[in-house]
Amino acid sequence: MNNIVSESLIVKPIKRKDGTYVLRLCVNQGQLTVGMLKTVMETMTKFNLTSLRATTGQRMNLEGIPDDKLDEVIASIGVAVEKPLPEITVCPGAGICVYGVQETRSMGDKILSLIQENGPYPYKIKTGVSGCKMSCGLSYVRDIGLIGGPKGWDVSFGGAATRNAGVGIPLGKAVSSEDALNLIAKALVFYRENGKKRERTSGMINRLGAEEVLAALK
Ligand code: SF4
Structure with missing residues (x-):
């Protein structure tokens, strides 16, 4: 040592x-x-x-x-520090895990930067990035969720692992990394502008309605 x-x-x-x-x-x-x-x-x-x-x-x-x-x-x-960086869970992804089809770590860093650039938000944002559909990064139950597939990323918004647990609404299917980041940026701004204080993304979507939120994010 x-x-x-x-x-x-x-x-x-x-x-x-x-x-x-x-x-x-x-x-x-x-x-x-x-x-x-x-x-x-x-x-x-x-x-x-x-x-x-x-x-x-x-x-x-x-x-x-x-x-x-x-x-x-x-x-x-x-x-x-008073406020650490937002929580993000990232699985090992392609290149490390034998099942991985998308690279997760640099994607995780890019999402963290996006979250920092677009804040502040009504409450905390948790993100999950998984390199394949096994979802070891807990993507389905995170405010921002990415799941890697052979043709790109599935992106979800508003998942939660709280007492009102549920999967997020789908923002995109098999999209490129660039498109995934654009979708996430839009969702972050929507949350910043429409969420109530101490309301998670899942609560906001329950209050406003999934269809309305999806329509607003189109
Ligand atoms: S989600 Fe897939 S790529 Fe990531 S650790 Fe799990 S099995 Fe591996």
């Missing part, structure tokens, strides 16, 4: 019921570098922290940080 350079991480502190804190390590698409791992390991050792847990959004939670040590732990690990 001596010749490995430590890397700083972006973290979001979250208070827990018992008064301790979790630091959410905001890694992109679940990808940790060796330098990041070194930082995390050294911090955990230094502060005697024993729990690092993967989240559903492909991030990591460093758990059990005492209130009076929070600032020191943050300084050791990186930089704290």
